[in-house]
Amino acid sequence: GQQLNQSPQSMFIQEGEDVSMNCTSSSIFNTWLWYKQDPGEGPVLLIALYKAGELTSNGRLTAQFGITRKDSFLNISASIPSDVGIYFCAGQLRGSNYKLTFGKGTLLTVNP
Amino acid sequence: GAGVSQTPSNKVTEKGKYVELRCDPISGHTALYWYRQSLGQGPEFLIYFQGTGAADDSGLPNDRFFAVRPEGSVSTLKIQRTERGDSAVYLCASSQGLAGGLETQYFGPGTRLLVL
Numbered sequence: 001g002q003q004l005n006q007s008p009q010s011m012f013i014q015e016g017e018d019v020s021m022n023c024t025s026s027s028i029f030n031t032w033l034w035y036k037q038d039p040g041e042g043p044v045l046l047i048a049l050y051k052a053g054e055l056t057s058n059g060r061l062t063a064q065f066g067i068t069r070k071d072s073f074l075n076i077s078a079s080i081p082s083d084v085g086i087y088f089c090a091g092q093l094r095g096s097n098y099k100l101t102f103g104k105g106t107l108l109t110v111n112p
Numbered sequence: 113g114a115g116v117s118q119t120p121s122n123k124v125t126e127k128g129k130y131v132e133l134r135c136d137p138i139s140g141h142t143a144l145y146w147y148r149q150s151l152g153q154g155p156e157f158l159i160y161f162q163g164t165g166a167a168d169d170s171g172l173p174n175d176r177f178f179a180v181r182p183e184g185s186v187s188t189l190k191i192q193r194t195e196r197g198d199s200a201v202y203l204c205a206s207s208q209g210l211a212g213g214l215e216t217q218y219f220g221p222g223t224r225l226l227v228l
Contacts, residue, residue: 004154035219042116042203042219043155088154098143098207099168100217102154 003027006089006103013079014111021106022073023089032065032072033090033100043088047074069094079110114138116220118204124226125194133189133223135204142209144187145217146179149201158202161187162209194227201225 006023013019023032031050035043047058049065049072056063062075072091076083089103117136125131137144142163147155157171164184172178176194181187191198201222207215 006154040221042205042221044219045216048216090154098145098160098215099157099171100145100147100155102156104152104154 003093003101004089004091004103006106008106009104010107010109012109012111015079015081017079019076019079019083019108020073021087021089022071023091023103024071025091026070028069028094029091029101030069030094030097031092032063034061034063034072034074035088035090035102037086037088037105039085043090046087076108079108081110081112084108084110116204116206116218118202118220118223120223121221122224122226124228126228127194127196129194129227131191131194131225133191133202133225135187135189135206135220137185137187137204137206138218140208141206141218142184143207143215143217144181145205145207146187146189147203147205147219149203149222151200155203158189191225194225196227199225199227 004023004025033048034046037043047063052069054065060077086105088105090100119134144161146158149155159179160168161181176192179189203222205217205219207217
C-alpha cells in the first residue's frame with residue numbers, strides 16, 4: 001500500500017499565486033521525484049532529487065529533498081492556468097533502486 | 113516512436129473475461145515497469161522487467177495477473193477472469209536499464225480498463 005502522505009489533497013488558487021505541496025513518510029527514501037499528470041495522460045517527471053538536503057529548480061518549480069530523507073516539498077511560483085493538473089510525489093525506498101512508491105496526489109486548480 | 117505507447121487506450125470488458133494490455137517501451141530501454149492507478153490514487157507498482165525476465169513481480173495482486181516480455185521489448189499484461197475491482201488505469205513505464213538503478217522512468221498514457 002501507499003507509504004507516502006501527500007498534502008494538500010486539492011488546492012484552488014488564483015493565477016499568479018505561489019503554491020506549495022509536500023510529502024512525508026515514516027520510511028527513508030533514496031530518491032524523491034515530483035510528477036504531473038494531465039487528464040488521460042501518464043505522469044510526466046518534473047523534478048528528481050537524489051541527495052538529502054538537495055534543492056533543485058526547474059523554471060518556476062522548486063523542490064527539496066528533506067534532510068531526514070523522509071520528506072520533500074514542491075513549490076510552484078507565479079502559477080499560470082496550464083499548471084492545472086494532479087501533482088504526485090514519488091520515491092524509491094532505501095533498498096529498492098527501481099520500484100516507485102507514489103503519494104495520492106494533489107489536485108491543483110488555477111483560476112485565471 | 114518517441115515515447116512509451118500503450119494499446120488499447122480504453123478497454124471495456126465483462127466480469128470473468130480475459131484481457132491483454134500491450135506496452136511498447138522507448139526504443140533501446142531494457143527496463144520496463146507496470147503500475148496500476150485506481151481512481152483518486154497514485155500509481156501502484158505491479159511488476160518490473162529487466163530485459164526478458166521479470167526481476168520483481170511482487171506487486172501483482174494475485175495469480176490472475178501475469179505479464180510477459182518475450183523479446184525484451186514489447187510487454188503484455190494479462191488478466192484472467194477479470195473482476196470489477198480490476199477496473200483501473202494500467203500504466204507502463206520504461207527506463208534505460210543501466211546498472212545501479214535510480215533512473216528516470218518514462219510513462220505511457222495508460223490503458224483505462226473497465227470491468228462491468
